[in-house]
Amino acid sequence: MRSHFCGLVDESMIGQTVTLCGWADVARDLGGLCFIDLRDHEGIVQVVAEPSDDAGNAEVVKAAAAVGYEDCLRVTGVVRARHSVNDKIRTGKVEVLATRIELLNKAAPLPFHAHENAGEDVRLKYRYLDLRRPEMQKMMRTRIRLVQALRRWLDARGFQDIETPILTKATPEGARDFLVPARMHPGEFYALPQSPQLFKQILMVAGFDRYYQIARCFRDEALRADRQLEFTQLDMEFAWVRERDVQDAVEGMIREVFKEVIGVDLADPFPRMTYEEAMRRYGSDKPDLRIGLELQDVAERVKDSQFKVFTDWATNPDGRVAALRVPGGAGFSRKHIDDYGAYAAKYGAKGLAYIKLGEDGAVSSPIQKFFEPTAFEALVAAIGLQKGDLAFFGAGTYKSVSDFMGALRLKVGKHMGLVQTGWKPLWVTDFPMFEWDEEEQRYVALHHPFTAPAVDDIADLKANARIAVSRGYDMVLNGNEIGGGSIRIHRPDMQSAVFDLLGIGAEEAEAKFGFLLDALRYGAPPHGGIAFGIDRIAALMAGTESIRDVIAFPKTTTAQCLMTGAPSPVPDAQLAEVHVSVRPKPDKA
Known part of the structure; x- marks a missing residue:
């Protein structure tokens, strides 16, 4: 035509x-x-x-x-x-x-003009019109070029593109599975995969050595700007590798792809940081290095004060008292400070203490009265407070303080215009093997239950589970985790031991993961891999904060497709075919 x-x-x-x-x-x-x-x-x-x-x-x-x-x-x-x-x-x-x-x-009158800033609900309802807009065309084409560049890089290096099942076994460990009733097996269900994790490990046992897949994955979890119920990841696995083998290979891939797709030169090599250092300095396992602000531990400086909140946590082995120095922050009004306190509360803060040092050297602080003058002066000096600066303080468990002070650091950095331009990649390594779940009173895997521990001795792992380090690693870019991976457990006895530490008994492990344990018994090689979030990388490349802008037909934050009306009721006759009945919705109190 x-x-x-x-x-x-x-x-x-x-x-x-x-x-x-x-x-x-x-x-x-x-x-x-x-x-x-x-x-x-x-x-x-x-x-x-x-x-x-x-x-x-x-x-x-x-x-x-x-x-x-x-x-x-x-x-x-x-x-x-x-x-x-x-x-x-x-x-x-x-x-x-x-x-x-x-x-x-002939086009009917449109619900919105391509050059106006229409509300997202309208844009998603008429997604075909939204996608016509040059801005959306540009972002979607960035995603397309990204995937093409990744495939070229992988194909040229002998990676094998192998599809894994979409209908698979329900093995919930983390997010909820989406379940699919099996018509030919009444009362039984498939699950949509949260990742191809187990299949790609089995492919290594099967001798395929280097695998990749642009994989669709599904997680039944709450949505936000960087989360969708269904998403796309570049899934990769290598046999006969250690951590640096995987990391060096994929770092080169990401560097080349960013250069090809958007003309950006990323650092060579990427800097590296342990999980412990990232949490201590930035309060996050995916720190945004474009913001120069850092947390400082001040427990030793405040443990002898009369401020009980500080002293209780400063002397608690699981506690933390941290400070965040904000250059130029003395100009914050009381309302600004209160607003920051409310923001930190969303992430678990019970309150924020502060010290303000005016341009004239005058101190304003609700905690000054709890310190001896010399001790207070030493605290101010230790955190490097200069005239015109402000410092926020948080106290609590190590994890909670890291969480809310890390979130505060990002908020303050953006508010103060302290975010540098450019790209700051990072490897975060040496993650904890487990986290303790207070509600369930058991360990949970920080990455997933197939991540190998840093120690090879099972007795050592069990004796030191609380402080055990894994062989997991994440690639971070501008404060976003764009890839996560690990060396996997390749010995059946170690995998069984990890299941046991996670509260997964032998019977449950056999029911859920028996096929994996069987595969590991037949000479499984050492192997590891990584998965990259295609949606997240595409959004970063396109310069948008929402991955919905680089997904052709995304769901809303309420998990709906406004264009098609999904999810929707299914006729009783269709439900009967798959042996499912629907409970009535509970009455609202």
Whole structure:
């Protein structure tokens, strides 16, 4: 139907006849002289319909005058130099003098204009119109180039693209599974995979050595800007490797892909930091290194004060008292400080203490009275407080203080304009093997239960489970975890021991993971891997904070597809076929 794309018409085609297809981005009738900005996925070109002595041309002008916003058109015409150059578009030096304009489909009045900032619910309901917008086209094409570049890199290095099942076994350990009733097996269910983890490990046992897959994964969990119920990851696994083998390979991949797709040179090599250091300095296992602010431990400086909140936690082995120095923060009003306190409370803070040192050297602090003058001066000096600065303090369990002070650090850094431009990648390594779940009174895996511990001795692992370190690692970029992986457990006795520490008994382990334990008994090689979040990386490359902008048909934060109306009720007859009945919704109290 067309000879060229709208956005690719250029000066080399002047004098040529072209046929273009697209939508009317703008249509203007200037009293017989008509201009149409015709748009397709490659861009926009100006089409002109002008009066002439040619009898047939009157029909062209008439057709152009009748064109409405987003009408679907086919235009034939001659490329010529444009009188007034438009440097804002790629085709700005040329235009197409129309000799024929065909209306392929008249557009009804649109629910929103492509150039207006419509609400997200409207955009998602009419996603096909939203995706027509040049801004969305650009972001989606960034994602497409990302996936193409990853595949080229992997294929060139002997990685094998192998598909793994979508209908699989329910093995909940972390997020909830999506369950699918099995019609041919009444009362039994498949699960949609949260990741291809177990299958890719089995592929290593099967001798495929280097595997990858652009995999669709599913987690029934709460949604936010960087989470969706269904998402896409680059899944990778290597046999016969240690941590650095995996890390060095994929670091090179990410560096090359960023250069190819968006022209960015990432650091070479990426800096490295242990989990313990990341939490101590930044209060996060995915620190944003573009913000220079750091937490400081001050327990030793406050343990002898009369401020009970500080002294209790400063002398508690599981406690932490941390300070965050904010250069120039003395200008914060009391309302600003209270707002920061309320923000920190969302992340578990019971309150925020502070010291303000004015430009004149005057101190303002609700905790000063709890310190001896020399001890207070020593505290101020220890955190490096200068005139015009402010310091926030948090006390509590080590984890809670790290969480809320880490969140506060990000908030203050953004508010104060302290976020540097550019890209700051990082490897975070040596994660804890386990976390203690107070509610369930058992250990849970920090990564997943198939991550290998740093020690090979089972007795050592069991004796020191609380402080055990794993062979897990994450790749972080600008405060976002873009990839997470580990060396896996390849010995059945170690895997059984880890299950036992996680409260998964032998019977439950056999029921859920018996096929994996069996596979490990048959000469499983040492292996490890990593998975990268395609949606998250694409969003970073496209410069958007929401992964919904780089997913063609995303769900809302309430887990709905507004365009199709999913989820929706299913007729009783269809439910009966899969042996499922639906309980009535509980009455609202």
